[in-house]
Amino acid sequence: MRLFRxxxxxxxxxxxxFQAFAARVPGLRGIARREGQELFDLVSGFVRAQVxxxxVQLDIPARLLDGPRAPGDLAPAAGLGDDRMALLLQAGAGIGLLKRRRDGRFALARKGAALLGVPGLSAMIRHHDVFYRDLADPVALLRGETDTELAHFWPYVFGARGAVPDRVTQLYSDLMADSQGxxxxxxxxxxxxxSVRRLLDVGGGSGAFVAAVCAAHPALRATVFDLPAVMPSARARLRDAGLENRVDLHAGSFRDDPLPRGADAISLVRVLYDHSDETVSALLAAVFDALPPGGRLLISEPMGGGARPDPSGDVYFAFYTLAMRTGRARSAERIAQLCRDAGFEGLRCPRPARPYVTSVVEAFKPGAKFRESSVK
Ligand SMILES: C[S@@+](CC[C@H](N)C(=O)[O-])C[C@H]1O[C@@H](n2cnc3c(N)ncnc32)[C@H](O)[C@@H]1O
Known part of the structure; x- marks a missing residue:
């Protein structure tokens, strides 16, 4: 008989x-306090996010960039009373974005300054009002009972072609492009x-990834393939970057149209996690078809669902894609399996430096060139 079940x-x-006991016992007390604080951080997570x-909505970090300010200085422009501004600034200090000075003024903390330095982060935070409304009843969301706003925010989710207002297309293109750096x-x-001569970036949005690749590899040429509605912003960005002679634009839907040929590498950056397994399998088969023997497939996006759950892939992106209703955050192993099923080999899943930014899977179409490059 086992002593303990x-x-x-x-x-x-x-x-x-036991909790009361642990709080009194030296040794256990430290662990209980630390875990208690971590638990409370989870309990209060939504309030922190709203602070x-x-x-961000009141532009407080930007307004503190030139130096510390008193609540009374910041209150009028925000439409708040001094006491409410003091409450908000105190909360900002509580979550580590601001610092409270002895004289009662508030300054930017390092993390608050970093928030300004990460392109697209403020825009991402601002668009979370939509996400939070979808999360208001998480069980209903999990049961599939919520008509989510995010599904309508991202117009291509249901395979939309061209029927999306320009303002909406521009908003999501900007959000994606800002964070693309x-x-x-x-x-x-x-x-x-x-060794890549031409890269085809499928679902390449406004061309920010291709622009970064071209900057790093001056001899490389590229094609951006995306929905027709996205083409005007891609054209403008690539023209501003002086890349109109190195990068072609190809409008189409990978659900309905063949992918252009001629590229020896194809990238799918933050594309797969928007779509169902069925759409992803069909897309990977089309990519396999479009590549020459030895051609390279590069997948980059936040991943989740793997053997080591983490808060970015398995909480944020898992629920974000759930609210979008068509996709899911997949693990590198799952993506690698889908690639193998499509015929790819030579799979590589390097350890990501920042899983909350992206993870990478690389694969090759079998062929002479792959064998040569893999021997090097
Ligand atoms: C999440 S965004 C990523 C954009 C870009 N790759 C990036 O990382 O910034 C997904 C992109 O896939 C494109 N997309 C979605 N469905 C598509 C389809 N059926 N055919 C072509 N592109 C599509 C969208 O228009 C959008 O630009």
Whole structure:
């Protein structure tokens, strides 16, 4: 007979009496306090996120960039009374974005300054009002009973073609392009594209990834393939970057149209997680078809659902894609399997530097060129 049934420690910890006991015992006390604080951080997570939202909506970090300010200085422009501004600034200091000075003024903390320095982060926070409304009843969301706003916010989710207002297309293109700098940086650090002659970026949005690749590889040419509605913003961005002679634009839907041929590498950056397994399998088959023997497939996006759950892929992106209703955050192993099913080999899943930014999977179409490059 076993002395202790499996899980006895968890049942012990779950007893209110044990919690009171642990708070008194040296050794256990430190652990209980730390875990208690972590638990409370989870309980108050939504309030923290809303404090962050208020700070960003009222431009407080930007307004503190020139130096510390008193609540009374900042209150009128925000339409708040001095006491409410003091409450908000105090909360901002509580979550580590601001610092309270002895004289009662508030200054930007390092994290608050970094928030301004990450392109697209403020815009991302601002658009979370939509996401939070979708999360208002998380069980209903999980049961599929919510008509989510995010599904309508991202117009291509249901395969829309051209019927989306320009303002909406521009908004999502900007959100994606702003955050693309970090994604491109982490992606390019994980792969060597020196031998690539032409890159086809499928779902390439307004061309921000291709622009970063062209800057890193001056001899490379590229094509951006995306929905017709996205083409005007891609054209404008690539023209501003002086890349109109190196990058072609190809309008189409990968659900309905063949992918252009002629590229020896194809990238899918933050594309797969928007779509169902069925759409992803069909897309990977089309990519396989469009590549020459030895051609390279590069997938880069936040991933989740793997053996080591993490708060970015398995909480944020998992629920974000759930609210979008068509896709899901997949693990590198799952993506690699879908690639193998499509015929790819030579799979690489390098360890991501910042999983909350992106993770990479690289694969090759079987063929002479792949064998040559893999021997190097
Ligand atoms: C999340 S955004 C990523 C954009 C860009 N790759 C990036 O990382 O910034 C997904 C992109 O896929 C494009 N897309 C979605 N469905 C598509 C389809 N059926 N055919 C072509 N592009 C599509 C969208 O228009 C959008 O630009």
């Amino acid at each position: 499996p899980g006895w420690t968890l049942r012990l910890i779950a007893r209110p009496g 962050l939202m208020a700070l 970090l994604v491109a940086q982490d992606t390019l650090a994980q792969v060597r594209l020196g």
